[in-house]
Amino acid sequence: MRTLYQPSRDELNLATVLHALSDEIRLDIIKSLAEKGEQYCNALEIQAPKSTLSHHYKVLRESGVTHTRLEGTQRFVSLRYDDLNARFPGLLSAILKELGVKQYQS
Amino acid sequence: MRTLYQPSRDELNLATVLHALSDEIRLDIIKSLAEKGEQYCNALEIQAPKSTLSHHYKVLRESGVTHTRLEGTQRFVSLRYDDLNARFPGLLSAILKELGVKQYQS
DNA sequence: TCGTTAGTTCGTGAATTATCGAACAATAGA
DNA sequence: TCTATTGTTCGATAATTCACGAACTAACGA
Numbered sequence: 001m002r003t004l005y006q007p008s009r010d011e012l013n014l015a016t017v018l019h020a021l022s023d024e025i026r027l028d029i030i031k032s033l034a035e036k037g038e039q040y041c042n043a044l045e046i047q048a049p050k051s052t053l054s055h056h057y058k059v060l061r062e063s064g065v066t067h068t069r070l071e072g073t074q075r076f077v078s079l080r081y082d083d084l085n086a087r088f089p090g091l092l093s094a095i096l097k098e099l100g101v102k103q104y105q106s
Numbered sequence: 107m108r109t110l111y112q113p114s115r116d117e118l119n120l121a122t123v124l125h126a127l128s129d130e131i132r133l134d135i136i137k138s139l140a141e142k143g144e145q146y147c148n149a150l151e152i153q154a155p156k157s158t159l160s161h162h163y164k165v166l167r168e169s170g171v172t173h174t175r176l177e178g179t180q181r182f183v184s185l186r187y188d189d190l191n192a193r194f195p196g197l198l199s200a201i202l203k204e205l206g207v208k209q210y211q212s
Numbered sequence: 213t214c215g216t217t218a219g220t221t222c223g224t225g226a227a228t229t230a231t232c233g234a235a236c237a238a239t240a241g242a
Numbered sequence: 243t244c245t246a247t248t249g250t251t252c253g254a255t256a257a258t259t260c261a262c263g264a265a266c267t268a269a270c271g272a
Contacts, residue, residue: 022125073248090200
């Protein structure tokens with residue numbers, strides 16, 4: 001894929017974001033990203049086939065929960081913490097707290 | 107139905123709750139409940155066939171987002187504000203804010 | 213007891229989502 | 243240029259979810 005669709009801050013939709021976050025695997029990804037900061041996909045060590053992971057990364061990216069940056073053969077993924085916090089104040093913090101994330105790593 | 111399944115506070119699961127909240131119709135219901143307080147189903151005036159609404163009420167109830175109380179032929183539905191706030195502090199407030207709810211009505 | 217009201221359940225079809233192997237594309241390095 | 247690495251896309255299947263008419267259940271009031 002050449003261009004990655006990523007919605008702007010204004011385009012973030014609550015139902016879409018909540019849906020993206022309503023899956024255990026995707027919550028695992030979010031937790032890792034919050035704890036480790038920006039990572040390339042493989043570094044997250046989520047236990048699942050890569051095509052399955054790719055699907056979940058896509059759902060997260062297209063909902064606007066994560067940002068993906070291309071660098072070489074890798075895709076660096078990060079939480080759109082500021083955008084989410086601006087658009088839905090308190091939402092992400094509440095979720096990270098439940099996931100047991102002590103300190104958000106930018 | 108004789109007994110309504112409603113999870114206890116401890117049983118609330120983040121992914122399940124987020125999924126229940128990731129639908130526009132159900133967000134409408136939540137908004138109405140937050141603004142008007144406990145209501146019987148019909149009073150919410152959500153535009154959809156009753157069997158469809160019944161489905162959405164069930165999803166909300168079984169996820170633990172709402173509580174249902176039987177009284178005569180009516181089912182009074184309310185937001186489990188305290189339980190949600192205890193289990194996932196800040197989550198519901200963030201969502202109600204995005205829905206444009208000024209003042210939560212208990 | 214007979215309507216009426218309120219809401220569930222059933223059954224079915226449509227739509228969406230999830231899973232994952234296999235083939236593919238792009239880049240980096242030897 | 244060959245190869246290894248990273249991750250996407252395709253395609254097929256399974257599972258879940260949604261939608262909604264029709265039939266049903268329970269309680270209330272006349």
